Amino acid sequence: MNISVVIPLLNEDESLNELYDWIAKVMQSNRYSYEILFIDDGSTDNSWNVITSLCEKDKNVKGIRFLRNYGKSQALNAGFKEVKGDVVITMDADLQDSPNEIPELYNLVANEGFDLISGWKKKRYDSKIRKNIPSKLFNAAARKTSGLKLHDFNCGLKAYKNVVVKNVDVRGEMHRYIPVLAKNAGFTKIDEKVVTHQARKYGVTKFGIDRFINGFLDLITIWFLSTFGKRPMHLFGLLGTIMFLFGFLFAFYLGIDKLFLNPKGILITQKPIFYIALSTMIIGTQFFLAGFLGEIILRTKSDTNRYAIANKLNL
Structure with a gap:
């Protein structure tokens, strides 16, 4: 199988059908063999019913449903355990990540030998106070502590070799630092690609001040574990x-x-x-x-x- 697309989500029922149609169109036009794995992280809306309907319509679509909300990192962890594609693409379910980026991301990993390609949303449509400024602080701190010169660690749109996702343990809120986890696991061919960022079409952002605080605490944890975790x-x-x-x-x-x-x-x-x-x-x-x-x-x-x-x- 060429590509596995992993999509963690929470209360995104309005966008799922449109996202599926978009991904399927890209996959079929490029003649990829693929699977789309939706992980419902305890949604309280109609998300699981939409996923069930998509699974019945298309056997390439697969779903995992949590009993309650455990967080994006746990959703990615569950998805990574199940994927079978040679290249794994992660993206958010809110239509802010463009599936049109998939072919180039796939090429960079499958044909040019990169272990991980992280998306860089160079031009953003988020609130500067709520998300842009915290993201800049996160990225600066992550670059300083990890040595990885990436501009956007927290971009949900990433591409990985299958072996990478099978060897990183994503927990807490460490999903934003997966490139750091991959580097600590021994994967060195890590780079970034400028990707299109789109304004949110449905629903509201899940970003809050607690994620800002938890993100910095997890960064300290990663630094400690990578430096002294084994000793x-x-x-x-x-x-x-x-x-x-x-x-x-x-x-x-x-x-x-x-x-x-x-x-x-x-x-x-x-x-x-x-x-x-x-x-x-x-x-x-x-x-x-x-x-x-x-x-x-x-x-x-x-x-x-x-x-x-x-x-x-x-x-």
């Missing part, structure tokens, strides 16, 4: 050792001062430096134990389901 003791153990040594040196100085330099001076417990030394040694010990526990958890962890699926169609 937490290297961070916590180092910090703990340094802090404990500083505290010990302060305590040693107080002991020498009391025993030899100023034996008739004030009590050690009346000096502020005593409490600084004690606190530093305790915190250092806690850091060291945190690293030790992290190593134990890393070696004994077992994966757990992060979402529950209610229905599957044509899978």
